[in-house]
Every structure is written in structure tokens, then in C-alpha cells.
Amino acid sequence: MQTLNTVSRRAFLKSASSFSLPLFSIEFQTPRFITNREIEVTRHSVGLRNLPPAFDGFRVVHLSDIHHSKYVSFNAVYRMVALANRQRADLVFLTGDYVTWSKKYITPMAEALRDLKARHGVFGVLGNHDTRVDGDAVTRALRKVGIQVLRNASARVDYRGQSLWLSGVDEYSYGQSDVAKALHGLPSTAPRILLAHNPEIIALATEYQVDFVAAGHTHGGQVKLPGLKSLNSITQPNQEFLEGFVSAGRTQMYISRGLGKVVVPLRIKCPAEIPVYTLRSSSARIGL
Ligand SMILES: [Fe+2]
Numbered sequence: 001m002q003t004l005n006t007v008s009r010r011a012f013l014k015s016a017s018s019f020s021l022p023l024f025s026i027e028f029q030t031p032r033f034i035t036n037r038e039i040e041v042t043r044h045s046v047g048l049r050n051l052p053p054a055f056d057g058f059r060v061v062h063l064s065d066i067h068h069s070k071y072v073s074f075n076a077v078y079r080m081v082a083l084a085n086r087q088r089a090d091l092v093f094l095t096g097d098y099v100t101w102s103k104k105y106i107t108p109m110a111e112a113l114r115d116l117k118a119r120h121g122v123f124g125v126l127g128n129h130d131t132r133v134d135g136d137a138v139t140r141a142l143r144k145v146g147i148q149v150l151r152n153a154s155a156r157v158d159y160r161g162q163s164l165w166l167s168g169v170d171e172y173s174y175g176q177s178d179v180a181k182a183l184h185g186l187p188s189t190a191p192r193i194l195l196a197h198n199p200e201i202i203a204l205a206t207e208y209q210v211d212f213v214a215a216g217h218t219h220g221g222q223v224k225l226p227g228l229k230s231l232n233s234i235t236q237p238n239q240e241f242l243e244g245f246v247s248a249g250r251t252q253m254y255i256s257r258g259l260g261k262v263v264v265p266l267r268i269k270c271p272a273e274i275p276v277y278t279l280r281s282s283s284a285r286i287g288l
Contacts, residue, residue: 039083039259039272044245046252047282048191048211052162060277061089061118064197064216065127067260068109069100077112080259080274085117087276091157092118094147095216096127096171096197100262103134110141120157122147125168127197127217129262131176150195152178154186165190167210172198179208199241199255206249213253214277218242220257224269231263243273 046060061084068077084092094113099105116122124147130138139149148155150168157164165186170176179201183192192210194201199215220243221230230242246253257273 039080039274040257041083041087041274041276043276043278044254045280046212046254046277047280048193049282050189051191051279051281052164053281054160054162055157055164055279056281058090058120058164058279059088060091060093060214060279061087062093062095062214062254062256062275062277063116063259064095064214064256065097065219065258065260065262066109067097067100067129067258067262068105068112069102069260069262071100071262071265072260074108074112077109078115080272081112081115084274085115087274089116089118089276090120091166092116092122093166093195093214094122094124094142095195095214095256096125097129097216097258097260097262098124098127098138098142099133100129100260101133103137106134106137106141110145110147113142113147114145116147120159121155123155123166123168123195124149125195125197126151126171128171128173131171131174135170150182152176152181154182154184163190164193166193166195168195169201172196172200177201177204179204179210183208183210199246199253202246202248202251202253205253206251209249210251213251214256214275215253216256216258218255218257219260219262219267220255220270220273222257222261222267222270223264230270 098109126135142149151170154165154167167182169182194205194210194213196213196215198217205213223231243255243257256275259272
């Protein structure tokens with residue numbers, strides 16, 4: 001696990017935010033030998049202070065950056081859903097970028113996600129691409145298939161007489177994240193779990209004493225060629241924060257490498273990822 005103290009937070013934030021801009025646009029057939037079609041399922045324990053005992057052991061499956069587009073086919077999205085379903089989720093978190101540039105992918109993307117299985121619900125937030133394409137249309141499509149979209153809002157999950165709150169923010173890079181509003185109404189002792197597309201949210205999340213953030217956006221770099229900066233680190237060097245655990249103050253955050261591709265139809269040395277978290281009633285921090 002890394003901490004924000006290990007590198008400049010500002011440098012990290014610049015690094016992550018730089019990825020939202022297309023660096024160039026090239027269309028070509030993906031050479032099979034360098035396309036990583038594998039999805040790595042990674043497993044983590046997340047210790048949460050004051051987690052109600054009923055939720056101890058809850059399994060959360062996290063999908064991010066699906067990017068249904070000409071680079072990520074419907075069948076590819078459906079394979080993601082099938083693999084997610086094999087994890088037997090209690091909860092599914094979706095942290096945005098369901099589509100990339102075109103509205104025409106919104107409905108099929110939602111139809112594929114309709115089949116996601118989670119015993120206690122599927123919850124999502126929007127990413128920068130969704131916001132740019134049409135955030136309201138993406139929201140409507142997801143809600144139509146039963147997904148709870150948390151737009152600076154919270155939802156309560158009840159189980160065995162106890163409750164867990166899940167909060168979500170709109171996209172940081174558009175200035176639309178309102179953490180205070182997202183957390184509004186939570187009991188003071190409840191664990192604060194935040195879904196956010198952009199890991200830049202960590203500064204605000206720390207300020208609002210969020211316990212755990214599930215984030216994406218960076219694609220983990222997506223393309224990592226030996227001796228070169230990763231695709232999303234071309235302008236900024238701090239790759240420590242492109243993926244995995246980060247902590248700051250009380251806040252622990254996991255940045256998924258995500259599932260899809262943007263800018264180029266490739267992932268190189270950076271496999272797609274489905275993180276699976278097991279929630280634990282514990283004052284301990286994240287364990288692997
Ligand atoms: Fe993305």
C-alpha cells in the first residue's frame with residue numbers, strides 16, 4: 001500500500017487527470033499477439049471501522065471503465081459481466097466510463113449490465129466519458145435495468161436488521177463532485193464508503209473522513225512499453241498512483257485498472273482487472 005506522502009499529491013493528481021484527454025486518435029486492427037484479453041480478478045480485504053456485523057464478509061465486485069465502443073465489443077462487455085457473476089457478489093460497484101465517445105453504445109451497454117448479479121444490489125457512478133457523451137442518458141439507461149446510480153447521493157442497504165450506506169459522486173474532472181451532498185444524512189458512526197470515478201477525489205474524501213473509496217479512471221496506465229511512460233503518464237511521471245491501494249489520513253482508496261480501452265485499442269503489460277473486496281469489521285487497514 002502506498003501513501004500520498006510518498007510522492008507529491010499534486011503531481012499524482014495531474015498524472016491521473018491527464019488521462020481524460022485524448023492524446024491522439026488512430027484506428028487500426030488490433031494485433032492479437034499484443035492484445036491482452038485476459039481479465040485479472042484481484043482479491044482484497046477492506047477493514048472498516050464500525051462496519052455492522054451483518055456486513056462482515058460481504059463480497060463487493062468492482063467493475064470500472066468498461067468503455068463499450070468500437071474498441072470494446074458487446075461480447076467483450078458480456079464476458080466481463082459473466083466473469084463478475086462468477087464472483088458471487090453481495091454488492092457490485094460500477095465506477096463509470098461505461099461508454100467512450102458515442103451515444104449509440106449506451107443502450108447495449110446497459111442491456112449487458114442488466115445481467116449483473118448481486119444479492120444486495122448494483123450501484124454505480126458516472127465517469128468523465130459518460131458525462132461528456134450524455135450523463136443523463138447514461139443514468140436513465142442504467143436505472144432502467146435496475147442499477148442504482150449515485151449522483152452525489154447515497155443509498156442504504158438493509159440486511160438482517162442492520163444498514164450499510166453507499167455513497168457516490170459525480171465526475172470530479174467536470175467539477176461536479178459534491179462529497180458533502182453524497183454523504184448527507186449518513187449516521188455519524190456509519191462507515192463512509194464512496195464510489196468515485198476519478199481518484200483525484202481522494203483529497204476531498206480525506207477531508208470528509210471517508211473510510212473507503214472505490215475508483216478507476218486511470219486504466220492502470222493501459223499501455224506500458226518497456227522504457228517508456230505509460231499511456232496516461234506521458235505528461236506526468238508518478239505511476240505509483242495509477243492503480244492499487246492509496247491511503248491518506250483515514251481514507252483508504254483502491255484504484256482499479258479497469259476493463260476497457262481508450263485512445264488505442266490495446267492494453268499492454270497492464271491487464272484488465274476486476275477487484276473483489278471482502279468487507280471486514282475491523283479497525284485494521286486494508287489487507288491483501
Ligand atoms: Fe476510462
